[in-house]
Amino acid sequence: MRKIIIVAPVVAGALLLLSAGPASAADTGTTFQIVGGGLAISAPVGPVSLGTKAPTAAPETITSPLGNVTVTDGRGGVLGWVASVASTAFTGATAVPASAISYVPPVATVTGVALVAATPAIDLTTAKTVQTATAVVGANSAVWNPALAVVVPAGAQAGTYNAVVTHSVI
Amino acid sequence: MRSFVLAAVLAAAALTAATGTAAAAGLASPLSSEAATGGVGVRLLDAPSDARDDPRARQYIVDHLAPGSVIHRRIEVSNTTPAAVRVSMYPAAASIENGSFIGAAGHTPNDLSSWTTLDQDVLDIAPGTQTTVTITVTVPADAPPGEQYGAVWAETSAPNTSGVNLVNRVGIRLYLSVGAGNAPPSSFTVDSLTAARAPDGHPVVTAQVHNTGGRALDMSGNLSLSDGPGSLNAGPFPAQLVSTLAPGQSTMVSISLDQQLPDGPWNANISLTSGLLEESYQARIQFPPNPGATAPVPAQKSVDNYLGIILIGVLLAALVTVAVLVVVRHRSRQKANRQLV
Numbered sequence: 190m191r192k193i194i195i196v197a198p199v200v201a202g203a204l205l206l207l208s209a210g211p212a213s214a215a216d217t218g219t220t221f222q223i224v225g226g227g228l229a230i231s232a233p234v235g236p237v238s239l240g241t242k243a244p245t246a247a248p249e250t251i252t253s254p255l256g257n258v259t260v261t262d263g264r265g266g267v268l269g270w271v272a273s274v275a276s277t278a279f280t281g282a283t284a285v286p287a288s289a290i291s292y293v294p295p296v297a298t299v300t301g302v303a304l305v306a307a308t309p310a311i312d313l314t315t316a317k318t319v320q321t322a323t324a325v326v327g328a329n330s331a332v333w334n335p336a337l338a339v340v341v342p343a344g345a346q347a348g349t350y351n352a353v354v355t356h357s358v359i
Numbered sequence: 360m361r362s363f364v365l366a367a368v369l370a371a372a373a374l375t376a377a378t379g380t381a382a383a384a385g386l387a388s389p390l391s392s393e394a395a396t397g398g399v400g401v402r403l404l405d406a407p408s409d410a411r412d413d414p415r416a417r418q419y420i421v422d423h424l425a426p427g428s429v430i431h432r433r434i435e436v437s438n439t440t441p442a443a444v445r446v447s448m449y450p451a452a453a454s455i456e457n458g459s460f461i462g463a464a465g466h467t468p469n470d471l472s473s474w475t476t477l478d479q480d481v482l483d484i485a486p487g488t489q490t491t492v493t494i495t496v497t498v499p500a501d502a503p504p505g506e507q508y509g510a511v512w513a514e515t516s517a518p519n520t521s522g523v524n525l526v527n528r529v530g531i532r533l534y535l536s537v538g539a540g541n542a543p544p545s546s547f548t549v550d551s552l553t554a555a556r557a558p559d560g561h562p563v564v565t566a567q568v569h570n571t572g573g574r575a576l577d578m579s580g581n582l583s584l585s586d587g588p589g590s591l592n593a594g595p596f597p598a599q600l601v602s603t604l605a606p607g608q609s610t611m612v613s614i615s616l617d618q619q620l621p622d623g624p625w626n627a628n629i630s631l632t633s634g635l636l637e638e639s640y641q642a643r644i645q646f647p648p649n650p651g652a653t654a655p656v657p658a659q660k661s662v663d664n665y666l667g668i669i670l671i672g673v674l675l676a677a678l679v680t681v682a683v684l685v686v687v688r689h690r691s692r693q694k695a696n697r698q699l700v
Binding site for chain 1: 397398399400401402403404405406407408409411414415417418419432435437439440442444453456457459460461462463464465510512515516517521522523524525526527528529530531532577579581597598602
């Protein structure tokens with residue numbers, strides 16, 4: 190009788206401790222509906238002209254702004270977002286590989302509570318992180334006008350050069 | 360030979376050359392001012408009921424599935440621009456690199472993206488409206504165990520085909536763990552805290568964080584300083600560049616502090632969360648007077664407040680029980696004594 194009285198609070202405490210752990214995923218069949226906003230990126234405007242350049246014997250860099258990119262995070266949570274950039278090679282009379290393209294993001298103009306850090310990317314062959322939002326509290330947005338720099342190889346031929354630059358936000 | 364002009368863009372080349380650094384071809388100007396007011400957005404509509412309280416599950420598709428199982432999730436794709444947009448929808452590979460969740464370029468596939476199908480590939484969305492797309496993930500019966508990452512993208516592109524074409528896309532992350540039974544546990548440790556001073560004079564605390572569990576972590580958190588000179592307390596300061604860590608990865612999390620802070624020493628307490636998982640670590644640190652870093656100080660796990668309250672509760676309950684027992688015993692003895700008398 191006395192032993193039962195002593196054991197009871199200990200068991201109750203142990204149960205509390207067990208229930209304090211993170212719930213493990215089991216049945217994923219049932220779902221509930223989430224309310225709130227989404228994560229959005231501005232629709233692109235274009236095409237963008239980097240300008241013109243006379244052919245030269247030595248490699249030269251041509252640089253131009255790409256126009257504003259706006260990320261709007263209306264999810265209202267504490268999780269951040271990551272913006273990345275990738276590019277195809279420039280097609281034209283002379284091959285200009287995506288590795289010759291670099292992306293320079295300025296510090297973004299932020300509204301709401303978020304720390305948005307800009308990271309320049311050289312070589313856009315694979316996707317590179319260029320803006321990272323952390324320490325987010327609630328809805329936030331960021332606007333930046335990046336510059337694209339292309340190293341035009343020596344002896345590149347005259348003509349029009351085209352590429353596709355992709356911004357991804359996730 | 361005068362035509363030796365190397366143009367990165369063509370039709371608008373002459374115009375652009377004349378104006379120097381024009382950002383966009385003139386034909387795009389009517390849209391450019393309006394574009395700032397809207398865009399293409401995505402949001403998750405469904406999450407598993409058992410993850411109701413998990414903030415990650417409200418924004419990402421996070422699941423643990425047995426081989427052979429199938430899940431359906433709906434997402435809403437919205438157009439907040441003043442014009443109709445055509446949106447291309449597709450799944451693609453993603454990975455976790457340098458602390459960031461990053462989607463692979465274009466339509467790059469992986470196992471997870473090949474298991475993922477959408478009920479619509481191309482959406483024409485009127486201004487100010489939304490469309491719902493259903494994502495189906497079918498895990499093959501012979502799928503290997505482990506966690507995989509992917510993304511479902513909503514992509515828009517500028518209408519023209521020459522010059523630098525811009526493509527913008529926004530996605531929903533997929534974190535899918537495959538295996539029989541319960542999900543692998545999520546856990547992490549903070550191995551050390553380092554006090555440093557940036558070249559611009561700001562004190563910085565850097566934490567070495569290690570994902571010791573079987574699932575990816577999306578981390579956020581803050582740092583508090585206590586027991587400093589003159590019994591000062593400071594913070595909490597939000598942690599920067601804390602983002603995503605795959606199982607086994609470790610990263611440096613830095614927290615920039617106010618320049619007015621004394622050098623210390625301070626008790627630094629860093630509190631980090633990923634979903635429902637929360638851990639606190641502490642170490643005694645001192646900032647260097649000049650730019651540079653001090654030696655990393657091993658961090659100790661702080662006693663969780665929640666756990667502390669439970670422990671105090673258990674102790675109190677035990678004390679009350681002992682008190683009751685003593686009283687009961689005392690009374691029964693008195694009773695026995697009286698009966699004897």
